[in-house]
Amino acid sequence: MTDAVVSFVLEELSKFVKEEGNSLTGIEREFKDIKYELESIQVSLKDADTKAADEGGGGANEGIKTWVKQLREASFRIEDVIDEYEYSKYMAENNNHSGFIASLQMIPNIIKTMNSRHQIASEIQDIKLSLGEIKERSQWYAVKSESGLESYRGVKAPRIDDTRMAPYFIQETQVVGFESPKDELVRCLVGGTSELMLVSVVGMGGIGKTTLASHVFQNQVVKNYFDCRYFVTVSQSYTLREMLIDMVKKFFMDNNEPIPKFLWKMDNNTLITHVRQHLQSKRYLLLFDDVWKESFSDEIEDALISNDKGSRIIVTSRMMHVAEYFKKSFLVHIHHLQPLPPNKAWELFCNKAFRGQCPAELEDISNDVVQKCGGLPMAIVATAGLLSTKAKTVFEWKKASKNLRMELERNVHLTSLIKILSLSYDDLPSHLKSCMLYFGIYPEDYTITTKRLTRQWMAEGFVRCEERRNPENVAEEYLTELIQRSLIHVSKVGFDGKIKSCQVHNLLREVILRKMQDLSFCHLMHEGDEQVTVGITRRFSIASISKNVLRSTSNSGIRAIFVFDKDELSKDFMDGLSAKFKLLKVLDFENSLLNFVPDNLGNLFHLKYLNLSRTKVTVLPRSIGNLVNLESLDLRHTTVDELPREINKLTKLRLLPVYYRKYDEHYSMLNFTTGVQIQEGIGCLKSLQQLYFLDADHGGIDLIQELKMLRKLRKLGIRRVRQEYGNELCATIQKMNHLESLYITAIDEEVILDLDFVSAPPNLKVLNLEGRLTKLPNWIPKLQYLVKLRLSLSNFEHDPLDTLKNLPNLLRLNLWDDAFSGDSLHFSVGGFPKLKELDLTRLNRLSFVSIDKDALVDLEHFRFNNNPQLKVLPKDLQNLKNLQFLGFADMPATLVDSINPEKGGPCHWIINHIPLVRIRQTVGSKFHDYKLYSIPTQFKV
Incomplete structure (x- = not known):
């Protein structure tokens, strides 16, 4: 865990040394020395980090924990001194x-800078001494670590007393919620092609993959279908050789043959030959449980004969990426195992906690507990097991439920669950560990938008810079990897398949909170969720603000502050942020009641990400021009x-993104x-990639001409466009070769948008x-x-x-x-x-829509909105066999009634x-004044 912190600081040091190049003198050379010292210590860190995270170990482990903590805090100091x-x-x-008067005016700042550099030099010397002492102790721990305790993660196969053994011995009658996936997998195993096929069960730790697979493996139909079956536990630390030896042993034992004396001396090729010979003439079933690496497919491929x-x-x-990788060599069916639905989760809980019916007086408490388990079978079983040992009284169960977080750390029923969930985090590479910890910053059950999250990662420096690659794309790949590792749950996907928002499971969040606390990653100020601040912390997550929330801390090394509180933020609080935390990189107020930005905001020299979206802020201070490192300024819905004018200094x-939508008023396009x-x-902002929505009417043609200088723009939104801007706007857009999104809106309904580009933006x-077009621009149908x-x-x-089709x-x-x-x-x-997706909205003359039988073959969503002349349902909707959603908003009553079976609708x-x-149906004058209801169909939603 500390390895992630040290790796990050080393990257920062490497970047710093590289940027300084050959000009290293004085203080700069000291940074280079620190880098070499830290690199030599890092070699000993990984093993010590694992042991520091181990729950056992007594005094020896405590010593390692202290050493790791000292190294982590030294890394924090290095990061601070680089920024200072x-x-x-x-x-x-x-x-x-230049100039005598100007020089006199700058004397106080020059003196202040000199004092600062002296303090920095002194701090660097102290850090070098500390690193020297840490390095000496690292050599001692490196020797000790060779005989260190067995880590839970390193166990090659489950022990008899291991929680992971439990799924192998659950009785058929005890399995709840797996009926449908079990039937699906049995069908895959005993039916279909005669070709060798691989069935993969994928899901997060504790979701029941092994339980499901073992019960399918033991199913009587499956047993009767196959000539031989073998169950192999792979785990994280398997070796191919040991696994092949184990398989050959089982083969000989099953045939009642003596195990070859020299089995352990056979090379891999000989072992693979034995496996192939045994399987050659048989219809076999092999279950490989708990596979972690893609390379497993390549290693085992030669042994698994296709007969x-x-x-x-x-x-x-x-x-998921492991499951997908098998497709390279096998015919693959993937089953993504989902959490239990609420009714099955409740049934499982009652079976384990009460061996039947839940007492009426305990129903509310039990429902809360089941909800916290989030459909995770192992969590439900473990929590129910804990509560089953308590007296069946409201008082005892309330106390146990309230102290569930404490019980996670000390109760045998739950500590194993936490360890199993921790395995996935511990397996992450260091750069993804920091990204994963970010999910603990957000409150419980919070739905996190992808763009917000990935931009915070970028601002913190967690996203590695890759030549010729957009950092947003790299960050999205990080998120995708966390999802494929079953650590993150996707909440919403856009029409284009991109992930819009995501969440983390409540139990996995508990794991993250413990890691955050151990690493001083973030201090939570959440109601009922607050941790005690001990020593250094790097971030504040504030969901409950007290008057002394920032005054009480002496920690000036804070890198990020997130405010989720719904109370108004005082002037003292806001002024204190900029004055006290000058190393801030991330400041997020989204959806808070912030109503102003302090004048001293410009003190935050290192700030890279400022999120003011959905706040009540109306004006930005001129000091914003001092935020020379700012990369993201989010003013959406303000x-x-x-x-x-000072915004133009932010190169x-x-x-x-900056705009406001008038949901409280009558809609007007x-x-x-x-x-x-x-x-x-604005032409000075040459790094800009997204700019929307800009009022063209304010700067006119001069403004549009300046936009030509923004050659890196990927998204441009420009409003209030006049007819006379057409030629210049076209010339400007043609200069933007990277443009992917373009929004153009006329100043009024009568303005004609003349947009006959010579050539279309190639990547649009x-x-x-939004505006009148004399004809459809001929470049639109060419947008590949x-x-x-x-x-x-x-x-x-x-x-x-016909032109667009x-x-x-x-x-x-x-x-x-x-x-x-x-019409x-x-x-x-x-x-x-x-x-x-197809949306026909406010087409006032439209009265007829026809759809050929083989048109719109992939259409899934179709909306008709306020088309007053369309009074008869298009009968060709019957041709849209893949349609999943059909919506009618403010449509004529004759059409709506014709599809309502309760009114005898003939259509x-x-x-x-x-x-x-x-x-x-709209019921008021505001945008959100409407009521919804569904028309029943043969499907149950």
């Missing part, structure tokens, strides 16, 4: 003003309508979203045009990578679908607000081959094959 030095250097470089007899292999793993700024006014000089994926297209107010007189990768199409002014739309055969048969059909 960079700030001091920046101040010195910016104090070089066209319907042989099968079962693999259980926490890693009423900030003008940015100070490292990459992300600038052009005025629903407001943008921001930016002063002259998202296009949103376009996945989302929204046209509004276009007033096309002729059906545009061949867009090869289009997934979502929205035609809104008289984009089409005709009939036709979706022809073969058109829109990949389209998944209900047309939509009866669709799983979800939903009706929305």
Whole structure:
């Protein structure tokens, strides 16, 4: 765990030394010496880190824990002194003003900088002494570690007293919630192709993979179908040789043959030959339980002979990428095991806690406990086992439930569960451990948006810089790996398959909280969730603010502060942030009641990420221009309508989303979203990759010309565009070769958007045009990578679908607000081959929609919204066999009634094959004033 901290600091040191290059003198050379010293210590760290995390070990382990703690704190000091030095250097470089009067004015700052550099030099010397002492002790621990205690993680196979043995011996009648997956797996094993097939069961630790696989393995139908069956526990520390020897031993024993005397001396090739010879003539079933590495597939492939007899292999793993890798060599069926549904979770809990019915007086408490277990069978069984030992009284159960977190650390029923969940974290590479710990910063049951999370990782320096690669893409790969390791649960996926939000399981969060505390990663100030701050901590997560919340800490090395509290933030609190925590890199106030930004915000020289979205902030201070390292400024859903001129000094700024949506007012296409006014000089922001929504009307053609300098832009949103800006806007957009998302909105409904680019932006994926078009621009049908297209107010007189239907990768199409002014739309055969979502909204003249039988073959979501002339249900909806959702909002009553079986709707048969059909009806003047109800179909939702 500390290895992650040391690795991060070493990366920072390496980056610093590289940037300084050959100019290393004085203090800079000292940093190079520290780097070499830290690298030599790191060699001894990994083993010591594992033992420091071990629960046992007595005095020897306590000594290792102390050493690891000292090394971690020394690493923190190194990180602090690097940041202090960079700030001091920046101040010195910016104090070089010409002129006598200017020099006199800067004397106080020069003296302050000199004192700072003296303090830094002194701190560096002290750090070097500390590292020398830590290095001496590391040599002693390196010797001791050779005879160290057996780590839980290193066990090759489950012991008899190991919690992981339990699934092998659960009776068939005790298994709850696996009926459906068990039937699915049995069908895969005993049916289908005669070709060798591998069935993989994937899921997080404790979800029941081994329980499910072992019961399928022991199923009587399965037993009768196969000539021979073998169960092999792989685990993390397997060796191929030991596993092959074990398999050969079992083969000889099953045949009542003596085990060869020289079995242990055989090489791998001989062992593989024995395995192949034994399996050659048999329909065999092999179960490899708890596989962790992709390389396992390559290592075992030669031994698993394909004899066209319907042989099968079962693999259980926490890693989706491990399961996927088997596809390289085998026909694979993957079953992603899900948490138990609430009814099955309740049944399992009652079976274990009461051996039957739950007493009425304990139902509420029991429901809360089951909910905390999040459908994880092992957690349910362990918690129920603990509570079954308590007196069946409300008082005793309330006390046990309240102290569940404490019980996780000391009760034999739960400590093994925590160890098993910890295995997945411990297996992570160091850079992903830091990313994983970030999930503990957010409150329990919090749904975390992907962009927010990955941008915080980037600001903290957790995302490794890779040449020619966008850091956002690298961060998304980190998140994907955590998901594939079954550590993170995906909450929402976008129409394009990208992950929008995610969560961590409550029990896994408990593991993270313990790791965070051990590592001084973050101090929680959550109601009922607060940990005691001991020594150094690097982050504050504040969900419950007290008056002394920051005043009481002397820790100035805080790197990130997150505010989730719903109370208003006082001026003292806000002023204190900038004054006290000058090394801050991340400051997140999203969805809080913050209503102002303090003038001293500019003190935060190192700040890289500032999130003010969904706050009540209306104005930014001019001091924001001092945040020269700022990379992300999030002003979404705020009423900030003008940015100070000083914003143009932020040459490292990459992300600038700023807009407000008027949900409390009557909807209007052009005025629903407001943008921001930016002063002259925006062309200086050459690192910008996202800028939306910009009010073009404020700067006019001069502003649009300046945008040509922003060659790295990937997302541009520009509003209030006048007709005379057309030519200049086209010329500007053509300069943006990296542009992926483009939003253009006219200043009013009568303005014609003339957007005849000479050539289309080559990488455009998202296009949103709001304004009158004399014709469909001829470059739109040529957008090979376009996945989302929204046209509004276009007033096309002729059906545009025939021109658009061949867009090869289009997934979502929205035609809104008289984009089409005709009365009939036709979706022809073969058109829109990949389209998944279609939205026809406020097309005031539309009265007829026809869909050919083989059109829209992949469509999953179809919405009709406020099309007053469409009074008859399109019968061709029956052709959309893959449709999962059909929505009608504010549509004519005749159409809605025609599909409602409760009103004898004659057209209900047309939509009866669709799983979800939903009706929305506006009931007020505001955007969210509506009621919803569903039309019943043959599917139960």
